[in-house]
Amino acid sequence: MTLLILWRHGQTAWNAGGRVQGQTDIPLSDLGVEQARAAAPRLAALTPTVLIASDLRRAADTQSALEALVGLPVRHDARLRERGFGDWEGLTHAEIGARWPESFARWKRGEPVVDAGVEEVDALSKRTATALQEAVDGAPDDAVIVAATHGAAARYATCALLGWPAEFAPTLGALHNCHSTHLLFDTVRGWQMLAHNVP
Known part of the structure; x- marks a missing residue:
């Protein structure tokens, strides 16, 4: 069995703002x-x-803190990046809501957003889950893999790996800064959720 830990990066100034x-x-x-x-x-x-x-950087530098303790090399994978938010990036929720009220309301409800250059959740789910499954497949059966990533990326990857519809991702709740989701991969039983939002 392989333990996969999805570790969200630490806080940034944009998180705080x-x-x-x-x-x-x-x-x-x-x-x-x-x-x-x-x-x-x-x-x-x-x-x-x-x-x-x-x-x-925010994920890579978070992982550097663990790297310094365990002495393992870190492999960086662009497929573990956060969801692309297109024209929304750098804006506050209030600013997005004012300029794209209908799309923002859909996003808040966990529904598809089809404008402003926002990445589709199917694409996000596929790229993150593929990267993580490849990491598991390339590791020994008893591996413990820590993947430093991002909030939405971790939630949608979790749903994809577990075989849940992408619409379930919002029900997991936000993954807090430097908290983690723990998944277990069993070659017989497949993916299992162990814990979410572990501090």
């Missing part, structure tokens, strides 16, 4: 750096054997 980040490459804030350093020992205690990360 309520701005949509998407694939804009925002660094961790000072608080985000501290969050990563505080969480890393708890993940190190699980004896990870594989470290992967989104290539966006």
Whole structure:
């Protein structure tokens, strides 16, 4: 069995300011750096054997905190990036709601958004789940894989791996900064959810 831990990056200034980040490459804030350093020992205690990360700085730098403790190399994979939010990136929820009221309302309800250059959830689910399944398939059966990624990316990947419809992703609730989702892959029983939003 393989343990897969989806670890959301630490806080950024845009997180704190309520701005949509998407694939804009925002660094961790000072608080985000501290969050990563505080969480890393708890993940190190699980004896990870594989470290992967989104290539966006906020995820890569979060993973660096764990890398420093366990001494494993990190493989960066652009497929683990956050959902692309197109024209919404850098804007607050209020600004998006004012300019795209119908699309914003659909997004808040977990429904498809088809304008403003927002990435479709099917594409997001496919790219993230494919990257994670490849990591699992390439690791020993008893591997512990920590993947540093992003909130929406982790939720939609979780649904895709578990075989749940993408519409279920909002029911998982937001994955908090430096919290994690734990999944187990059994070659007989497939994917299983162990825990969500682990601090």
